[in-house]
Amino acid sequence: MYHNEYFLLTKKQVVTNEAQELCFTIPIFEPLPNQYYVRAISDRWIGSESTCAISFKHLILPERHPPHTDLLDLQPLPVSALQEPRFENLFSFSHFNPIQTQLFHALYHTDKNVLLGAPTGSGKTIVAELAMFRVFKQRPKAKVVYIAPMKALVRERMGDWKKRLEIKLDKKVVELTGDVTPDARAIAGASVIVTTPEKWDGVSRSWQTRNFVQDVALIVIDEIHLLGEDRGPVLEVIVSRTNFISSHTEQGLRVVGLSTALANARDLADWLGIDHMGLYNFRPSVRPVPLECHISGYPGKHYCPRMATMNKPAFQGIKQHSPTKPSLIFVSSRRQTRLTAIDMIAFLAGEDNPKQWLHMDDEEMDRIISTIKDQNLKLTLAFGIGIHHAGLVERDRKTVEELYVNMKIQVLVATATLAWGVNLPAHAVIIKGTEIYNAKQGNFVDVGILDVLQIFGRAGRPQFDKSGHGTIITSHDKLAHYLSLLTNQFPIESNFINQMTDNLNAEISLGTVTNMEEAIAWLSYSYLYVRMRKNPQVYGIKYQELREDPTLLIKRREIINDAAKRLDKAKMIRYDESNGIMASIDLGRTASHFYIKYDTVEIFNDILKNFMNEGEILAMISQAQEFEQLKVRDDEMTELDEATHEYCELPVKGGAENVHGKVNILLQTFISRGRVRSFSLISDMTYITQNAARISRALFEIVLRKNLPLLAGRMLRFSKMVEKRMWDFE
Numbered sequence: 001m002y003h004n005e006y007f008l009l010t011k012k013q014v015v016t017n018e019a020q021e022l023c024f025t026i027p028i029f030e031p032l033p034n035q036y037y038v039r040a041i042s043d044r045w046i047g048s049e050s051t052c053a054i055s056f057k058h059l060i061l062p063e064r065h066p067p068h069t070d071l072l073d074l075q076p077l078p079v080s081a082l083q084e085p086r087f088e089n090l091f092s093f094s095h096f097n098p099i100q101t102q103l104f105h106a107l108y109h110t111d112k113n114v115l116l117g118a119p120t121g122s123g124k125t126i127v128a129e130l131a132m133f134r135v136f137k138q139r140p141k142a143k144v145v146y147i148a149p150m151k152a153l154v155r156e157r158m159g160d161w162k163k164r165l166e167i168k169l170d171k172k173v174v175e176l177t178g179d180v181t182p183d184a185r186a187i188a189g190a191s192v193i194v195t196t197p198e199k200w201d202g203v204s205r206s207w208q209t210r211n212f213v214q215d216v217a218l219i220v221i222d223e224i225h226l227l228g229e230d231r232g233p234v235l236e237v238i239v240s241r242t243n244f245i246s247s248h249t250e251q252g253l254r255v256v257g258l259s260t261a262l263a264n265a266r267d268l269a270d271w272l273g274i275d276h277m278g279l280y281n282f283r284p285s286v287r288p289v290p291l292e293c294h295i296s297g298y299p300g301k302h303y304c305p306r307m308a309t310m311n312k313p314a315f316q317g318i319k320q321h322s323p324t325k326p327s328l329i330f331v332s333s334r335r336q337t338r339l340t341a342i343d344m345i346a347f348l349a350g351e352d353n354p355k356q357w358l359h360m361d362d363e364e365m366d367r368i369i370s371t372i373k374d375q376n377l378k379l380t381l382a383f384g385i386g387i388h389h390a391g392l393v394e395r396d397r398k399t400v401e402e403l404y405v406n407m408k409i410q411v412l413v414a415t416a417t418l419a420w421g422v423n424l425p426a427h428a429v430i431i432k433g434t435e436i437y438n439a440k441q442g443n444f445v446d447v448g449i450l451d452v453l454q455i456f457g458r459a460g461r462p463q464f465d466k467s468g469h470g471t472i473i474t475s476h477d478k479l480a481h482y483l484s485l486l487t488n489q490f491p492i493e494s495n496f497i498n499q500m501t502d503n504l505n506a507e508i509s510l511g512t513v514t515n516m517e518e519a520i521a522w523l524s525y526s527y528l529y530v531r532m533r534k535n536p537q538v539y540g541i542k543y544q545e546l547r548e549d550p551t552l553l554i555k556r557r558e559i560i561n562d563a564a565k566r567l568d569k570a571k572m573i574r575y576d577e578s579n580g581i582m583a584s585i586d587l588g589r590t591a592s593h594f595y596i597k598y599d600t601v602e603i604f605n606d607i608l609k610n611f612m613n614e615g616e617i618l619a620m621i622s623q624a625q626e627f628e629q630l631k632v633r634d635d636e637m638t639e640l641d642e643a644t645h646e647y648c649e650l651p652v653k654g655g656a657e658n659v660h661g662k663v664n665i666l667l668q669t670f671i672s673r674g675r676v677r678s679f680s681l682i683s684d685m686t687y688i689t690q691n692a693a694r695i696s697r698a699l700f701e702i703v704l705r706k707n708l709p710l711l712a713g714r715m716l717r718f719s720k721m722v723e724k725r726m727w728d729f730e
Contacts, residue, residue, distance in 0.1 A: 120457020289460030357384030516580030
């Protein structure tokens with residue numbers, strides 16, 4: 001018996017004949033067994049059971065993944081191998097580590113694309129720097145683009161490179177994210193551009209007219225394994241477009257991809273155009289500090305009580321593995337950071353020395369606490385426990401980080417953003433609860449294995465520790481799932497189909513795709529195409545189809561045809577199915593230029609009428625798909641109601657109960673120059689206003705092209721209100 005689990009059927013599900021989805025992982029061996037049995041048995045009614053046989057006749061097993069790269073036993077290279085004193089002075093060490101030594105020649109003496117898979121903490125940033133030095137030496141006028149998936153990572157790189165590259169090497173470094181948009185002159189004068197995938201996608205969409213995009217000689221993509229996540233399609237577009245640009249401009253454009261250890265590195269290498277040299281995929285065990293993993297499961301049907309039962313094991317884990325060294329506890333939500341930290345204080349109260357995690361004088365701590373705004377943080381810091389999440393004000397966050405880095409407080413309870421963004425290594429890392437709330441689906445989903453590996457990458461500090469500890473505390477039924485995830489690596493699949501419509505529209509607006517044949521060729525540059533041929537069943541392709549059509553021409557035509565029809569229906573392109581010609585029109589070009597999603601355009605098409613007042617315009621913008629992932633939290637209700645009475649000049653449809661209402665209220669508060677107190681609302685408000693400014697400009701363009709002068713004037717006034725933060729009657 002490979003797997004068993006207990007699930008409940010409600011009366012409603014039985015009456016409505018609702019399908020039950022169970023997800024589990026089981027082993028499969030060669031030679032394939034004839035069949036597996038799945039049996040469901042009722043624990044209430046005797047004889048109520050059903051058995052289903054699953055045959056493996058047409059199953060294509062993914063090919064055995066090629067072995068990992070072996071770490072060679074090389075003499076560590078001294079920094080002087082760079083043969084350039086100005087580069088040598090940038091490093092605080094004298095020799096490169098084993099991984100950097102092995103890659104040195106490929107990075108610094110050749111122009112080949114490189115893909116490096118290595119565990120977190122093995123010095124991948126310096127690998128990127130070696131490739132950058134090559135560009136600085138060979139083509140001093142060219143630019144380097146460094147793409148990091150999160151703003152926090154971008155900020156970390158900026159802080160480091162501003163000090164080192166700008167001051168010591170005199171190479172200008174600029175940041176290009178949603179928060180910081182430098183002018184064209186600053187970008188043209190910069191040698192290094194640090195940016196996020198979405199921003200670079202938006203910028204490189206018009207590469208023919210932007211000279212600085214054509215001057216790029218190297219693109220470094222950090223955390224390239226995020227291809228398999230929700231934001232993967234953006235990375236796919238960037239690389240596909242990069243390959244396309246370099247085939248059209250004569251200069252070579254080099255891509256260096258950095259990631260954790262991968263299961264199907266060969267597929268990524270094929271897609272990046274890397275032959276045998278340039279692919280380095282080390283096993284997870286080559287980390288500089290060995291890691292010890294523990295997994296434990298706890299019963300409990302409901303989320304909150306189950307989380308509460310996990311606090312004691314987490315406390316004991318710290319006492320056992322890391323009694324005097326720094327520890328991190330990762331939880332799933334902002335609320336959980338507070339609850340977990342307060343529970344920890346309760347357990348400490350039963351100890352001989354309740355303040356054993358605080359490593360500074362009480363008076364000194366009181367002085368720091370008096371500057372802290374967050375009430376819960378004031379309470380926990382006194383016991384040497386910090387809280388860290390995106391809802392804290394910048395200053396509180398910085399204080400907590402500094403206290404933790406300098407070992408003044410020993411335990412930090414944080415949300416997963418910390419693992420990606422801020423580099424705060426610890427001796428022991430505990431993941432408490434493996435479910436995260438997904439606002440789009442409206443339910444809890446499991447933490448991905450990439451997040452788990454990233455979080456575990458923070459365990460074990462190369463300078464101080466001989467080993468690191470990682471613990472996962474999860475629910476009983478997920479135990480086997482995480483065990484298999486940690487021991488076998490899963491191949492990365494493509495998510496490109498989900499965003500096919502937007503990306504096809506961008507290419508049609510650019511003029512790179514004008515008919516069906518070009519679109520099919522464009523799709524063959526994508527990672528999706530590589531994976532569709534390797535693992536067809538994930539993408540709904542039958543074994544028979546792949547045998548009859550090995551290049552998947554029919555499937556690609558079908559995917560493009562669906563997307564083009566959707567765009568044609570939304571009036572974003574003109575598509576003639578009989579001859580396959582695709583022509584861009586104003587609406588599609590505007591959407592591509594302002595980076596507006598196709599779903600949003602559909603909503604606007606429905607709502608837009610020839611005469612609209614400010615209230616209707618605001619309600620329409622609030623319904624944009626860009627705001628879908630925001631959620632309404634219970635503790636924000638009172639403040640949103642206050643803001644409605646105090647700052648809202650226009651009526652709010654539906655009140656603060658739904659997301660559209662929340663967006664509407666926060667946008668009006670922003671225009672009225674109002675203040676919100678709750679930190680989660682502050683960060684939501686920043687996100688909303690950045691997007692609203694872009695969407696309102698796009699709406700002005702759309703209305704202008706529809707020849708509606710009165711409404712266009714109104715839209716322009718509205719986008720000015722957002723930009724200048726004042727109502728038009730003021």
